[in-house]
Structures are given as C-alpha cells and as structure tokens.
Amino acid sequence: MEAIVVDKLTKHFRRAYDKTLKGFFISLVKGEKRYKEFTALNNVSFKVNKGESYAIIGKNGAGKSTLFKVLSGIIHPDSGSVKINGKVAPLIELGAGLSRDLTGAENIRLNCAIFGLDRKRIEEVYPKIVEFSELEEFIHTPVKFYSSGMKARLGFSIAIHIDADIILIDEVLAVGDKDFKKKCYAKMEEIRDSGKTLVIVSHSLKPLRKICDRALILERGQVVDIGEINEMIDKYQDEKKTNNKKKKGA
Amino acid sequence: MLAHLMKYKELMYFLVHKELRIRYRNSLFGFFWTLLEPLGLMVIYTVVFGYLVNLNKGLPEGAYPLYVLAGLIPWTFFNNSVRKGTKALSGNASLIKKVYFPREIFPLTMLISNLVNFIPAFALVLVMAMVMNQPIHGDQLALLPGMILLQAFFTLGVALLVSVLNVYYRDVEFIVNLLMRAWMYLCPIIYPMSRLYSRDTDPVVQQLADLYWLNPMAVIISLYHGIFFPEQGVPAHPAVPGLWIIYTILVTIILFFAAWYLFRKMNRRVGEVI
Ligand SMILES: Nc1ncnc2c1ncn2[C@@H]1O[C@H](COP(=O)(O)OP(=O)(O)O)[C@@H](O)[C@H]1O
Numbered sequence A: 001m002e003a004i005v006v007d008k009l010t011k012h013f014r015r016a017y018d019k020t021l022k023g024f025f026i027s028l029v030k031g032e033k034r035y036k037e038f039t040a041l042n043n044v045s046f047k048v049n050k051g052e053s054y055a056i057i058g059k060n061g062a063g064k065s066t067l068f069k070v071l072s073g074i075i076h077p078d079s080g081s082v083k084i085n086g087k088v089a090p091l092i093e094l095g096a097g098l099s100r101d102l103t104g105a106e107n108i109r110l111n112c113a114i115f116g117l118d119r120k121r122i123e124e125v126y127p128k129i130v131e132f133s134e135l136e137e138f139i140h141t142p143v144k145f146y147s148s149g150m151k152a153r154l155g156f157s158i159a160i161h162i163d164a165d166i167i168l169i170d171e172v173l174a175v176g177d178k179d180f181k182k183k184c185y186a187k188m189e190e191i192r193d194s195g196k197t198l199v200i201v202s203h204s205l206k207p208l209r210k211i212c213d214r215a216l217i218l219e220r221g222q223v224v225d226i227g228e229i230n231e232m233i234d235k236y237q238d239e240k241k242t243n244n245k246k247k248k249g250a
Numbered sequence B: 001m002l003a004h005l006m007k008y009k010e011l012m013y014f015l016v017h018k019e020l021r022i023r024y025r026n027s028l029f030g031f032f033w034t035l036l037e038p039l040g041l042m043v044i045y046t047v048v049f050g051y052l053v054n055l056n057k058g059l060p061e062g063a064y065p066l067y068v069l070a071g072l073i074p075w076t077f078f079n080n081s082v083r084k085g086t087k088a089l090s091g092n093a094s095l096i097k098k099v100y101f102p103r104e105i106f107p108l109t110m111l112i113s114n115l116v117n118f119i120p121a122f123a124l125v126l127v128m129a130m131v132m133n134q135p136i137h138g139d140q141l142a143l144l145p146g147m148i149l150l151q152a153f154f155t156l157g158v159a160l161l162v163s164v165l166n167v168y169y170r171d172v173e174f175i176v177n178l179l180m181r182a183w184m185y186l187c188p189i190i191y192p193m194s195r196l197y198s199r200d201t202d203p204v205v206q207q208l209a210d211l212y213w214l215n216p217m218a219v220i221i222s223l224y225h226g227i228f229f230p231e232q233g234v235p236a237h238p239a240v241p242g243l244w245i246i247y248t249i250l251v252t253i254i255l256f257f258a259a260w261y262l263f264r265k266m267n268r269r270v271g272e273v274i
C-alpha cells in the first residue's frame, strides 16, 4: 500500500517583475510580459510506501521544498497528479507554520486546530509538545523573539504530535543544537518503527543512512535516480566530487 | 459550500477568540474602548455637520447624534471588516506559506469577529434611542436580523475579493482605504437621505436621486435608519415599492457567489505569490 503516489508532476513558477496594480497596468499599457516562467519541478514521478522512510536529496534550488509544498497542498501543480493516503504533517523550511505574533503556546493550539484536532485532543497533546520541545520557559513568549533553533524545536515537536500518518521534514534540523538533533533523529526512528511514513530532506546525509530506506535524487526539478539509500547517497556524493574536480580543472 | 469549513470550527473559534482578545484585552472597558471611535466621530460630526453646516435639516429636533450613530455603527462594521479583510491573507503569510487549510477562513473569521463587535454596539444605539425618547419602530426592528444577515453577506463578498487581490497586488490596500472613504460619503451617514429629495437641493441631484440607491451600502444603512426614523428609511420606488431592497439582496447574492468563485480561483496561486 502506498502512502504517496506522485505521477508526472510539473510545476512552473511565475516570477513577477512588479507585484503591484501599478506594475500590472504599466506592463499592460506597454504590452510587455509581466513575469518570466521557471520550471521548478519537471515531470517528477515516485512512490512512497506506507511505513517507509524516504529521503529527497539534492542541491539548493533543486525543488525539494517546492515538492513538499505540492505534497501538502500549499501549492497547486500545473500538471500531473499527487495521491496521498493519510494525514500529512508538513514541516517545511525554518519556522514552519508559526505565526510570528503569537506565543509558542498559542502557536501550538493554532497548529493543532489547523490539523483538525478537537479541543479535548489539543489539551491532551499540548503538554507533550511543550515537553518535547524543552521550551517551557519561553512558551508564553511571542515566536518572533525565538531563535531559529527554538522555532525548529517547536515546529518539530508540533509536527510529530498531531496524529499524522505522513510526516514531511524539510531541513528543519539544520539549525538545532547537537543534543536536540540527536533526540530528533531518535524520535524519527521511533516514528518510523511505529509504522508511520517519513519523507526527509536534509543536508546532513549521514543520519539519513540510518533512518531512511530509500532515496530520490532531485536535480533542477528532475528526478535523477531512485533507489536504496546508501547507494543513492554514494552516487550523489560521487557526482558532487567529480563536479567539483571539473570546476577546479576548468 | 460552507459545510467543509465546519471541520475547522475549532480553528475558526481560535482565530475569532484571538482577534477579540487582542481588541478587548479581556475587559468590559475594552469593549467600550472599541466604541470610542464611532462615539468620537459622532461628536465630531454632530458639531461640524449638525451645527456648523446644518446637515441635520429633515431630521427631528436634536435627533442628529442618534441618526449619525445609527448609520455609523453599521458602517464601522463594514469598514473594519473590509479594511482588516484586505490584510487577512497577506498578514498571515508565514502560516499560509507553510501549511494548507481553507484560506477563506481568514476573511471569514475577520467578519465574524467584527460581527461580534457590531451586535452589542448596535444594542447601544437602541439604548441611546430609548434614553433620547426617540420612538423605535417595532415592525422595522423585527427585520433587524435580516438586515444584519444581508450586510454580513455583502461584507463577506467584498472582504473575500480584496483579501485575495491584496496577495497578488500589494497596492490594493491603499486603493481600498481611499475607496472606503469615498464610499462612506456616498452613504446616508452624515446627512439625512431625505436631503436628496428636498426642494432646496440642486435639481440635478433630485433627478439622479434614484441612482443613489444603486449603492447597496446606502440601502443597507437606510434600512437601519428606518428603525428610528421611518421617513429616512429606504424610499419606495414609484413602480415597484420594494425595488431597492430586492435589488440589494440580488446584488449581495451575485457578489457573494462571484467573490467566492474568484477567491477559489485566485487561491490556487496564493501559496506561491504571497
Ligand atoms: N514562490 C516561488 N515563486 C517563484 N519561484 C520560486 C518560489 N519558490 C521557489 N521558487 C524557485 O524554485 C526553485 C526551487 O526552490 P526550492 O524548492 O525552495 O529548492 P530547494 O528546497 O530544493 O532548495 C528555486 O530556484 C526557487 O527560486
């Protein structure tokens, strides 16, 4: 049984030159194009099985976050289809889904409500989220005063507690401190073992070898290869090395 | 259409609660504080337009402050919902970029929290009328829930439109602020609507007076006025007596569905352009 089926997914972005009505009318009068198109995802297809841990690896700008946004419904694809079986908890980039002006406590309740938890369930998971994040002292401070590490803690703690079947984790652990990272990796293994589906984007490849089963290499919006995790990481690193050598040689 | 939003009632409750808490700061004084603006404006308009410019002609002696407030309170409901509605999406960019949920919840909760403000504020107008010994017309008062519903749907239609437009074009906010000012003067708030038809008014205005009622907000405000001042209610059209009200209901329904459709359509790119 698949948790995620992505078929021939393509997404173009429009990069607007001027995001105002004034700009709109000026380019209308001048008869020029208002935006240039850019292909962020190009014919991407893959499947993630239920209970599997899956990694997406690729350089900056490869389209990893865009892919996650399409999977979680934030962005609509131009063509292709996405099928999701289960509830998705997306943890996309830093400060995932946190409202700056609200306190940590309010953000927990807000996010729980967004993911459809009822009041009783919210009160049940609230203390667990606070405990896991280790932010008791700052829980009534507005999130705008949080460091990026603190936001990552809060975001991660929320995502793993909202009763999701599929958890998408995008580079959120890049900023946490060592101890918390360790705790998160341990938690991810625990989540995987409990039968939930994990999809992870990370620049620290080493922990992925331990957590993930398979990986997808993404380059400029296109799938390069899909396969067993260690194989894929080796391939990705080899390519990077040869690319670097080429650059040095040139 | 609204049914799928019921899944998110906990979220809507949270957002409305947050909005009201910020405004009231958990106190009754906070509620009166939100009335300070319309009450202050009432005093200013009474002094400037009631005494200095004499816009009160056509109203019973001393009734001008009540007339102003009876129009200003519904107008404030509309004005605040639309102005805050403009920023309902763009002000929540950090959330919209990272999680998905029906985004019409933002303008909708903005409307609900302003509605929660409006109802006790309008009750205060009724109290003021009783204190001032101004008769309240029960037959019109019975229609109050209908008036509020009509205004709420009209307001939501406008708020949906401006909220999503403001994501695509950031200067929509300035234009909305300017238009709302003009719109207020096109509604019978600081002047009695009977001035349009009075004999000393410019004949051109008298001839075109019927066009005035093409503005749904003018009709809605006059409906509220009718509770206290029957002669300032929505005038009967010579051919079809309830024409302006029927027209306003139709415009509201069309606007609401058009706004909903456009919101849905433009919503598709909100996650990336915001
Ligand atoms: N909302 C957007 N509008 C326009 N271009 C975007 C948008 N989001 C991402 N992009 C572009 O799409 C490409 C892929 O971005 P992203 O998915 O964030 O890459 P990654 O997460 O792999 O580093 C980048 O070139 C980026 O500039």
Ligand SMILES: [Mg+2]
Binding pocket: A064, A065, A066, A093, A170, A171
């Ligand atoms: Mg990224």
